[in-house]
Amino acid sequence: MxxxxxxxxxAPKQAVNLSALIxxxxxxxxxxxxxxxxxxxxxxxxxxGDLFTVSGTPGDEIAISGASPLLDYVxxxxxxxxxxxxxxxxxxxxxxxKGGKIVIAGDAGxxxxxxATGGLVHVKGSAGxxxxxxxxxxxxxxxxxxxxxxxxxxxxxxERMRRGMVVTxxxxxPAAGSRMVGGTLWTEAGFGPRPGPLLxxxxxxxxxxxxxxxxxxxxxxxxPVILRILSRYVAETLGALxxxxxxxxxxxxxxxxxxxxxxxxxxxx
Amino acid sequence: xxxxxTGGTVYDPANGxxxxxxxxxxxxxxxxxxxxxxxKIDQEYSxxxxxxxxxxxxxxxxxxxxxxxxxxxxxxxxxQGHEVARTDLTRSGCGHAVPSTMTTGYRYAEMGYTAAFEPxxxxxxxxxxxxxMGDTPMIDKGAFVMxxxxxxxxxxxxxxxxxxxxxxxxxxxxxxAQALAVKIVNPGGISAFKFNQRQLDLDERHQxxxxxxxxxxxxxxxxxxxxxxxxxxxxxxxxxxVPGSMHSTLATIRAAExxxxxxxxxxxxxxxxxxxxxxxxxxxxxxxLLNQHSNVSIDIGQIMFGQTCTASGDSMRQYGNTKSADPxxxxxxxxxxxxxxxxxxxxYRDKSYVNALQWAIGLELFxxxxxxxxxxxxxxxxxxxxxxxxxxxxxxxxxxxFRNEMLEKLHPGAQAATILKSLDREYSLYEIAIMTRAGPAxxxxxxxxxxxxxxATADITVYEDLADREAMFKTPLFVFKNGELxxxxxxxxxxxxxxxxxxxPEYDRAIEKxxxxxxxxxxxxxxxxxxxxxxxxxxxxCGHTGGECGCVIxxxxxxxxx
Numbered sequence: 001m002x003x004x005x006x007x008x009x010x011a012p013k014q015a016v017n018l019s020a021l022i023x024x025x026x027x028x029x030x031x032x033x034x035x036x037x038x039x040x041x042x043x044x045x046x047x048x049g050d051l052f053t054v055s056g057t058p059g060d061e062i063a064i065s066g067a068s069p070l071l072d073y074v075x076x077x078x079x080x081x082x083x084x085x086x087x088x089x090x091x092x093x094x095x096x097x098k099g100g101k102i103v104i105a106g107d108a109g110x111x112x113x114x115x116a117t118g119g120l121v122h123v124k125g126s127a128g129x130x131x132x133x134x135x136x137x138x139x140x141x142x143x144x145x146x147x148x149x150x151x152x153x154x155x156x157x158x159e160r161m162r163r164g165m166v167v168t169x170x171x172x173x174p175a176a177g178s179r180m181v182g183g184t185l186w187t188e189a190g191f192g193p194r195p196g197p198l199l200x201x202x203x204x205x206x207x208x209x210x211x212x213x214x215x216x217x218x219x220x221x222x223x224p225v226i227l228r229i230l231s232r233y234v235a236e237t238l239g240a241l242x243x244x245x246x247x248x249x250x251x252x253x254x255x256x257x258x259x260x261x262x263x264x265x266x267x268x269x
Numbered sequence: 270x271x272x273x274x275t276g277g278t279v280y281d282p283a284n285g286x287x288x289x290x291x292x293x294x295x296x297x298x299x300x301x302x303x304x305x306x307x308x309k310i311d312q313e314y315s316x317x318x319x320x321x322x323x324x325x326x327x328x329x330x331x332x333x334x335x336x337x338x339x340x341x342x343x344x345x346x347x348x349q350g351h352e353v354a355r356t357d358l359t360r361s362g363c364g365h366a367v368p369s370t371m372t373t374g375y376r377y378a379e380m381g382y383t384a385a386f387e388p389x390x391x392x393x394x395x396x397x398x399x400x401x402m403g404d405t406p407m408i409d410k411g412a413f414v415m416x417x418x419x420x421x422x423x424x425x426x427x428x429x430x431x432x433x434x435x436x437x438x439x440x441x442x443x444x445x446a447q448a449l450a451v452k453i454v455n456p457g458g459i460s461a462f463k464f465n466q467r468q469l470d471l472d473e474r475h476q477x478x479x480x481x482x483x484x485x486x487x488x489x490x491x492x493x494x495x496x497x498x499x500x501x502x503x504x505x506x507x508x509x510x511v512p513g514s515m516h517s518t519l520a521t522i523r524a525a526e527x528x529x530x531x532x533x534x535x536x537x538x539x540x541x542x543x544x545x546x547x548x549x550x551x552x553x554x555x556x557x558l559l560n561q562h563s564n565v566s567i568d569i570g571q572i573m574f575g576q577t578c579t580a581s582g583d584s585m586r587q588y589g590n591t592k593s594a595d596p597x598x599x600x601x602x603x604x605x606x607x608x609x610x611x612x613x614x615x616x617y618r619d620k621s622y623v624n625a626l627q628w629a630i631g632l633e634l635f636x637x638x639x640x641x642x643x644x645x646x647x648x649x650x651x652x653x654x655x656x657x658x659x660x661x662x663x664x665x666x667x668x669x670x671f672r673n674e675m676l677e678k679l680h681p682g683a684q685a686a687t688i689l690k691s692l693d694r695e696y697s698l699y700e701i702a703i704m705t706r707a708g709p710a711x712x713x714x715x716x717x718x719x720x721x722x723x724x725a726t727a728d729i730t731v732y733e734d735l736a737d738r739e740a741m742f743k744t745p746l747f748v749f750k751n752g753e754l755x756x757x758x759x760x761x762x763x764x765x766x767x768x769x770x771x772x773x774p775e776y777d778r779a780i781e782k783x784x785x786x787x788x789x790x791x792x793x794x795x796x797x798x799x800x801x802x803x804x805x806x807x808x809x810x811c812g813h814t815g816g817e818c819g820c821v822i823x824x825x826x827x828x829x830x831x
Contacts, residue, residue, distance in 0.1 A: 041354040042361070137345030139596060 002059030004034075006052040008066020008087075015090060016040060016051065018064075019073040023081035023100075026058045034058070067106050075102040078119060091128070094121045097145065110154065111135060116164070117144040122241060126151030129173070132166055132183075133159035142166070142183060148241045155192070158185050161202065167234070167243050177204050180263065184230075188243050191265070199256040199263035205246070207269035209253075216255035216265060223249045227266075270311045271296045271304065272752060277316030277731060280702040281323065283711065283720030287699045293321065295727035298751035302723040316731055319746060322702050323719050324383025324728030328709040329503075329533055329568050330650040332373050332405055333387040333412065334398035336580040339600050339612045340367040340651070344578055346596065359761055366577040366614075366651040370404040374767075376657050378407035379759050381730035381745040384718060384767070385656070387412040388452050388503060388533065389582045392419070393605040393794075395446035395801050402769065403809025407755060409718070409728075409822075411770035413503050414448035415582055417485045418459040419607040421787055426488060427478040433777070439492045440776030441784065445800045447771050449713060449824065450500035452533075453489055454582040455507060456482035459609040462585035469585070471507055471520045482507050483524050490528040496774035497826040499714020501529035501566070506538050509586040513542045515551025522558050522565050531712065534570025534649040536631040544686055548623055550630045553688065556637030566712055567638070568645035571631035571662055573654030574619045580612045580651060587611020605793060617654075625683030629676070635666055636692040641703040642711070659705075660742035666696040667738045714824045715770060727752035766811035768820045775826070 004026065017040030020026075026034055035049030048054065052066075060081040064074065067087020074090075075083040078097040088106035094113040100120075107125035113132050127149045132142030133156055141161040152170035162181045171189040180202040190208035197213060231245035246268060253265040274293040279286050294301050331337055341347070341364065348363040353372050355361040362372030377385055385405075390398040390412035402410040416422055416439060425435055439451060457480055458469040464476045471482050490502045506521050508514035518538040521530070532538070541549035559565055576595075581587050584601050588611060591599045595616040602610050617624040631653070638644045646663070650656035665672045676689055684690070696704075710719025717725045729749040735741040744759030755763045781796065788796040803821045807813055810820050 041352050043355045045354070135345075135349075137347075137349055 002057040003061040003063055004054065004056045004058045005063045005065065006048070006054055008052055008064070008068065010051075011068050012046070012051055012070045014044060015070045015072050016046060017073045017076075018071055019076035019095075021048070021062060021064070022075060022078045022083065023058065023060055023062060024079050026062075029058060031055070069109055072109070074104070075100075075121075078102065088125065094119070094147075097121070099145075107151070108149075113145065113147045114138065114141055116142055116147075119145045121145070121147045123147070123149045123151070126170060127153045127157075127168075129154035129156055130159055131157040132161045132164065133157065134161075140181065146238065148238065152189075158183065158202070161185075165234075167238070167241070169243070172206070177202060177263070186234075186243055196256050196263055196265060198259045200260050201262045203263070204265045205250075205268065206265075207267065209265060209267070212253065212265075213256060215258045215261075216253040217257060217261075219252040219254050221249050221251050270752075271301075271308065272727075273310045273313045274321065274729065274731075275313055275315050275317070277319050277321035278734070279321045279721060280698050281721040282699060282703040282707040283323075284722045286721070291321075293721055293729070295729075295749070295752040298727055298753075299717075300721055300723055300725045300727050300729075314731075314747065318734060320698060320732040320734050320741075321721070322381075322698075322730050322732070323706045323710075323721050323725070324730050324748065324750065325381050325705040326709040326713070326715070326719050327377070327382055327385040327647065327650070327656060327705075328645050328713060329388045329570070329647045330385045330656050331387060331389065331580050331652070332370070332385055332410065332650070333401040334390050335394045335604070336389070336582070336610050336612055337367055337401070337651075338397075339610065340578045340580050340614075341369070343598060343600060343612055344596075344614055347576075347578065358764055366655050367580070368655070370401055371406060373656075374406035374408055375761050378748055378750070378756050378761060379745075380657060380659060380743065381732070381748050381756075382408060382656075383728040383730070383748065383750050384409035384411075384715070384770075386410060386449065386713065386770075389413065389415055389454060389505075390446060390448065391415050391582065391604055391608045391610075392442050392446045392799070393607060395448075396805065399447060399769065399801060399806050400809040403766075403806060406764050406766055407750065407761070409767040409770060411449035411713075412447070413450040413452035413500070414442055414446040415452050415454055415608055416442060417453035417456050417489055418582075418609070420460070420791070421607075421784070423457065423460060423475070423478045423480060423485075426480055426484065432488075432491070434780065435488060436492045436496060437776040437780035438784070439489070440496055440774045441780050443498070443771075444773055444776075447769070447801045447803075447806060447821075449770050449772050450498060450503055451489060451493060452503040452505065453486065454505040454608075455509065455585055456485040456504070458482065458507060458585045459583060462588065462609065463603065463606075467585070467589070468511070469507060471517045471524065486521065486524065486530075487526070487528070490525060490530055494528055496776075497828055498772050498774055499824065499826065500712055500772075501531050503531045503533055505533050505581070505583060509534075509537050509581070509583055510540070510590060511586070512540045512548045514538045514540050515555060518551070518555055519558055522555075522562055525562070525564055527564050530565045532565060532567045534647065534652065535567045536570045536572065536627065536634060536653070537649075539630050539634060546622055546682065548626060550626060550633060550687055552630045552633035552637060556634055559643070560637075560639050563640070563643070566643040566645070566708075567634070568647040568649075569631050569634055570647055570649035570653045571635070572617050572624065572627045573648060573658045573661065574617045574624065574628070575654065576614070576616045577651045577654055578612065578614045580610075582609055582611075584609025584611045587613050590615075606791075615652075619679050622680045622682045622686075625679035626686055628679070629683060629687035629689045632665060632672065632689055633687060633692065635696075636689075636694045641696075641700040642708045644704060645709050645712070646701075646704045660739045663696075663701055663705075663742045664737070664739035667698075667701065669693060669695050713770075714772065714826075716824070766820060768822045769806050769810065770822050770824055772824050772826055
């Protein structure tokens with residue numbers, strides 16, 4: 001499998017839009033032509049060649065080495081193939097992606113995988129605010145696909161998220177799942193304060209909650225069959241990345257009753 | 270500086286020139302008669318085989334005033350993905366349905382337009398509207414001030430004040446708001462909405478003032494005629510978008526009693542209630558009646574499929590439309606207790622029966638109304654579609670095969686409900702030139718625009734004569750504004766500031782005494798601050814000191830000749 005490598009020459013001085021660097025847009029281009037691609041709009045938008053040295057041949061895989069929180073939109077709109085980043089990335093990575101895989105060795109900024117409809121994003125570090133969230137003008141946040149984060153996640157993850165799954169080994173920040181309409185947030189370390197404000201539907205799974213909103217109702221301990229189905233599903237689809245299987249019984253908190261209240265927080269501990 | 274445009278095929282309907290090969294000369298921004306032989310030509314453009322027309326004029330396009338700004342704020346998704354980067358010449362911008370001001374100006378010019386008129390400026394918003402238009406480069410502009418729902422007008426009419434009093438008030442408002450004409454939106458209806466009425470038919474009484482829309486239309490139509498304002502009263506009639514609205518439109522045409530009227534975005538007012546869906550085309554009946562009434566002119570407000578944003582002063586009807594908002598968000602508001610505003614995003618779908626039929630109704634009207642001098646090409650930007658769909662619309666009108674191909678893609682029920690397929694008419698370039706240049710210029714009273722005779726402003730558009738009319742009208746070869754080359758091959762090559770056109774009918778200043786008292790008592794601003802000065806327009810437009818640049822053009826008033 002051929003890999004196209006981009007090596008960062010020096011840290012960019014302004015935010016750069018890397019949405020052009022996905023396999024389907026680069027197929028069939030020479031390295032010289034790739035170096036001429038303008039990254040983003042604006043009077044000072046750099047060309048690929050100004051920031052990166054390009055090597056290898058275009059194919060299914062793209063490797064970006066070098067880290068900068070100013071590298072925005074990494075893998076935005078990705079439809080197939082793999083993008084590997086050896087370092088941190090900026091905001092909006094994986095925005096609107098439809099398929100394929102993004103692996104980020106460092107940390108990700110805000111709005112990771114917002115409006116994505118499919119694919120897998122794997123962040124080995126931590127992720128910023130509004131993960132799978134909605135930007136002004138978007139109807140929904142995450143619409144499908146899976147995000148796996150090894151570290152912690154910032155606030156308001158899954159805002160207006162509608163479908164898909166976010167899994168973290170670390171903790172969700174404050175107000176995870178705010179205004180969420182569907183999908184699953186799953187943590188192995190617990191939720192920060194006040195998860196699920198105006199949660200309509202959707203499932204938040206974790207061992208603990210730092211501070212619960214008063215609009216969630218304790219429904220006691222339940223043993224729905226979905227727990228086993230879900231555990232088996234993540235084990236099959238995520239393999240080594242899958243979280244630990246769920247216990248047979250969980251404690252259910254239903255809410256947010258400030259709105260239709262069809263969502264749930266499932267406490268595993 | 271003398272410029273010669275050599276050998277182009279000229280379409281200049283105002284001077285009866287239909288596709289003749291002619292030379293045109295321009296000196297210092299004006300078109301001049303052929304100079305004596307031997308005169309030194311400073312610059313020559315060789316235009317053999319190319320089509321030459323005056324710069325196009327859009328008589329109805331929402332490019333200024335509060336509602337467009339509301340639309341921009343309401344729809345961040347309209348900005349995303351439609352960013353336009355800065356170039357050495359042009360400034361950056363964004364937007365699809367409601368583009369930013371700069372982008373609007375550039376896009377108009379790149380399409381061969383040299384003027385566009387904002388049709389719904391509230392007197393209270395006039396300052397903002399003019400500032401926004403001042404920010405719109407390349408094109409000439411002007412605005413129609415909205416009357417007929419404001420308390421002072423309705424109360425004067427209800428109290429049966431002397432007609433001259435009302436006339437003075439109309440003229441005062443035109444002066445104060447720096448308007449070119451007067452528009453009326455849902456006559457009395459916006460006001461009635463605030464008294465909890467949800468519709469107001471032509472002969473239905475306003476609950477509080479006891480007036481009917483018919484009274485209001487006739488008063489304003491007569492007022493415009495007697496004041497000698499060139500453009501007749503610009504009417505957005507009752508029942509916009511309501512199935513069955515064709516009946517109030519037909520009644521409005523009959524009600525005019527020979528007074529000149531302009532019925533705007535008539536497509537939205539031409540719906541019947543027949544068929545299983547209780548939604549049908551009223552275009553044949555309306556076109557038939559229009560063909561008999563030479564006092565009535567129209568523009569279409571054609572819809573095109575895709576995302577757009579409707580913006581209207583008609584808060585009564587826009588409130589009704591909120592249930593179709595897509596994306597689901599909208600703004601309907603009152604403005605200074607004198608008028609309204611409704612902004613509702615809309616997506617027209619070709620697979621929807623209603624939208625497909627709306628599209629067909631607009632085209633039926635285009636093809637059934639015989640006199641191109643009384644029908645203007647608009648999409649009521651951004652209500653029907655953004656203005657840069659005009660080249661596509663022109664192709665639909667000029668190319669029957671293309672039109673029928675497009676029709677076949679639509680909702681089958683709509684195809685069965687329209688007579689569009691049986692209409693063979695294809696517009697000629699001459700008729701397009703009438704509809705987009707000569708007609709609007711004559712109707713708006715722009716005596717030196719929209720034609721290529723001696724004395725006219727040298728606003729000239731040159732097209733390659735392509736078989737694909739959409740491509741032809743989309744990227745003009747050259748566009749000249751005041752004799753300066755501003756666009757080449759559909760790309761801006763020079764940025765200029767257009768002028769603002771106003772009309773200032775005579776009136777008796779004594780009206781200001783009762784008005785001043787009224788303002789003191791009820792308004793949030795004082796009368797003197799309500800008035801907009803020339804300098805304010807100039808400052809926002811080109812920044813020259815008053816009188817130097819001629820960027821406020823007062824169009825003469827006088828008895829209408831046609």
